[in-house]
């Protein structure tokens with residue numbers, strides 16, 4: 175393809191909204207606008223990636239630092255929109271909201287009788303734990319939702335020291351929204367003082383840790399009152415007992431017990447397919463130097479950046495055209511910089527765009543029927559016979 179056909183516009187300066195080097199180079203090289211919209215050169219790069227990843231396993235041969243599990247593959251990036259939990263030791267990686275972790279059960283205790291206590295103004299776990307002088311893990315936290323599909327009231331219990339993961343809950347019961355006051359009242363619950371004891375028509379979901387936690391303080395479903403010593407399943411039953419709590423930094427890896435760390439990332443692939451724009455960004459973050467992108471073979475928009483340096487005695491453009499046509503017929507992908515520009519401008523653009531090979535048709539070498547061939551990642555180039563280039567059958571002969 176010709177440089178002018180793609181209407182490539184390179185930029186001298188990094189955009190001032192660039193938060194990563196990879197993004198800055200994608201904008202400067204003309205793959206993206208600074209508003210992150212794909213330009214024709216970016217589209218070309220994406221279609222090449224789509225071609226490459228017809229064999230999905232090739233993603234793992236691009237030498238990107240990936241975090242992966244059987245459903246999703248992530249690339250770590252400070253500006254990423256996904257928070258992942260990661261285990262250094264066994265490499266367990268998962269979206270934080272879905273990450274599993276080892277939960278610590280409290281020491282076993284004998285079940286004590288229920289006791290209703292006056293707890294004025296204690297409508298949060300913090301105020302309740304303070305008022306009764308009990309640790310938060312000895313309380314039961316109540317959360318109330320409505321299932322969107324059928325309006326079912328859903329009541330969730332997690333231990334007071336833990337947070338609900340709405341993502342895990344959604345995976346179990348379907349799409350949900352916070353319950354409104356009317357649904358709470360209809361089920362027989364009292365906001366701020368709620369528990370599953372004595373509710374009607376509620377789908378009760380308890381975290382897997384609840385059956386292993388004894389004598390918890392829970393709401394009495396009456397304003398101003400709580401119940402001490404609630405026990406599952408003695409005092410209430412649940413339709414679902416499952417992992418519905420959110421992991422945090424330092425929680426223990428479900429596989430090996432090592433503390434989990436968290437980091438921001440972008441998602442490159444999931445069960446629903448590849449996110450090619452994110453893969454392009456991951457490549458740009460990984461493969462660049464101070465001059466621009468330096469993309470690996472078959473992940474670059476083109477294998478070859480072909481350019482001519484306008485000459486005085488030799489028609490270098492014509493010679494470059496000949497090389498362009500020969501390479502195209504051999505099935506090699508070429509970006510032909512056919513502009514009437516100074517060598518320096520073209521060299522800079524070649525470095526910015528980052529094709530693995532640059533071929534330069536200049537007057538001096540052409541006098542000897544030679545052209546310059548330079549690898550993007552090499553310091554200097556070599557002079558080779560034009561004839562050798564014209565007879566290339568595959569890019570692997572020079573890469």
Ligand SMILES: [Zn+2]
Pocket residue numbers: 261262263264265266427428429430431432
């Ligand atoms: Zn682990």
